[in-house]
Amino acid sequence: DDIDPNAPPGAGNQRDMIYLDTFPSLTADDGSVDPEDIDFVRGSLAGGFQALIHMNQDPEETAFFRIGLFEWAKELSGFPGQPTTYLQFEESHRIQLDLYEGFLEDRQRSAHFIRYAADQFGAEIVGGFAQDSASGISGLKNMLSSAPGSRSMADFVADFHVANFVNDTTLGRAYGFADARHADINAEPTLLLDGSLNISPPPGGVQMGAGGVHYVTWDNVRELEVRADALDPVNRVDFRVHAFIESVDGSNTLETLDATSTLQRIGGSNDRVTIVLIHSNLEEPSATGVVTGEWAGTAYPTVNVVRDDGQYFDAAAPNFVQLGHGWTQAVRFEPPSGMALYRLYVPPLYINQFVDPATGGLFGSPQDPRDFRVVVMSEAAPGVPGDTLLTRDIVDPRPYSLRTSRAVEFINVDLRDAPTLALGETAIYVGLTEAGADRNTLILGMASHANSDVSFIHGPVGGPPASWRSLWSLTSGGESLSGYSIPIRGQFRSQTAVGLDPSARRAGDIEIVSVYPNPVHESARLIYRGARPGTYNARIFDLLGREVRRVEVAATSSGTATLDLDVRMLASGVYFVSLSDGTAIAKGAMQPLVVAR
Helix, strand or coil: CCCCCCCCCCCCCCCCCCCCCCCCCCECCCCCECHHHHHHHHHHHHHHHHHHHHHHHCCCCCHHHHHHHHHHHHHHCCCCCCCCHHHHCHHHCCCCCCCCCCCHHHHHHHHHHHHHHHHHHCHHHHHHHHCCCCCHHHHHHHHHHHCCCCCCHHHHHHHHHHHHHHCCHHHCHHHCCCCHHHCCCCCCCCEEEECCCCCCCCCCCEEECCCCEEEEEEEEEEEEEEEEEECCHHHHHHEEEEEEEEECCCCEEEEEECCCCCCEEEEEEEEEEEEEEEECCCCCCCEEEEEEEEEEECCCCEEEECCCCCEECCCCCCCEEECCCCCEEEEEECCCCCEEEEEEEECCEEHHHCECCCCCCECCCCCCCCEEEEEEEEEEECCEEEEEEEEEEEECCCCCCCCCCCECCCEEEECCCCCCCCCCCCCEEEEEECCCCCCCCEEEECEECCCCCCEEEEECCCCCCCEEEEHHHCEECCEECCCEECCCEEEEEECCCCCCCCCCCCCCCCEEEEEECCCECCEEEEEEEEECCEEEEEEEECCCCCEEEEEEEEECCCEEEEEEEECCCCCCEEEEEEEECCCCECECCCEEEEECC
16 A cells, blocks of 8 residues: 655545644653543544545535634534633734634634534534535535524524524523523623713724624623624614623513614513624625613612722822732722622732833733732721632733723722622722743723722832832832822722612713813813702723723702813823713713813
8 A cells, every 4th residue: 555645636536635743742752651642643634634524526626615614623523622712812803714824713613613513513524514615605605504493694693693692592502502402602701881980882883894893791781781883784684783781680581673763662670682793795895883872870779989080190109019929908898788609800010011110111912911910808907908809810901002001991890790799898898919930910000099008019028028018108119108009099889779660761861062171271161951969970982992981070950060171181182072970971972071281
């Protein structure tokens, strides 16, 4: 038999061969073999056999479907399949579904798409894809037409994205994975909005590749109205819209909405509502999708505790201080009666985000790990944390960037899986510390907060042993840290949902009339009307939806009123103003505001 893989055309026995490189993928330098490596090679063999069958039928198959079928053959043969970590990164949601450029997320996405088809239709139907001479989207259409139900390609793409987020077959067979091995598949929201903060989605739309998806989730929201559409009505036919509704009574429902510029109502009090906007036509170019909404308030009474203005105090020392391993930075909170800690907003900074002034180079490398640990502690004595109530190690989901802006960039830490955390505690401490032994240590960043000393540091201050010290009692570079705070924010939520009231306040009870002058140099005046007596909050957001300024005012009567906005600390650019009284958002938000210097 001919065993020469390099035989010229016409020579040898003309048989197809699979060549497996067993070194170093199987055999180590010392001749030992790792059982996991054996599974890797065997899985590759299973994928290779499938590829031989497929390429003999369709040598022109596109890379996306070729790699997807290769990976599915491995999984079908009992070997580990590709993970789905790409679902956790929002930038991966909106790219063209069948794009394949050789990146790991491309391989994961192609494998997962074929996995979903196999879960829906079975091995025989998907195996037929491998034996079809049609390539790419044509082959996908042939597979769908041969499957039970004959789903259209657009509906299949939409169902795939819904299943990735919902993964619940009780809502419909198309909306989840029956295979228990895939029970933990759940995509992260592209955008998470907090109903208690009354922040609308950032203005404008999002560019979506063919087959891309945009998940927008409202958390803790009551009487929501949403608009989901293509920015250009010409593209509307290519979009599908679903609403996944998680009610406060524990029930989950899935509704199909229209792609339209008209507001569509999702009533009641809901723990979460997620709008799934899908560009479902793989044969059309990319298009811009838009999701916006209005709502009456929160499903659960909520208190947001903020002790910073969203800005690091100064670009120079002592604002940024390197801590190191064994140090913890923490903030003290007093949980409101009957409320549990529901969410944290934390802004970890790392040494590799800073430039060494001596050399002009980075401290470390952009590739250094960026991870940290959140610790929630009880209080042993005033200013002294006690028992640990919760720890959570987190890999920073934000793209790497140098620290060049004064704006504090927060990470949302969802604590829904600990529903009674801090309930009944008089005081708690939320700390950030190192999660591993890597060299990319955390940096202490501080914001202005002159009202109270709520921040604490644990470490060998001035030398061992380590102890807890209040931030205001310390100095850095000879300067006092009094008047600073560590910008960690907390959200506390009641255990009881708001009762449904037919006369519940709606957006529109408050209205922003105007903001002037606009453009503004130092101070603008916001005029609003329809207001009831009470406390009102004006919030200013940048183009990325980040809160950069907040002003609170007490109105003593209803009718027209004014509120002054000091914007001297804001850089030139376009911002948006929102007004709320804590239960309703003003009609007219988000009002554009141009700061000109």
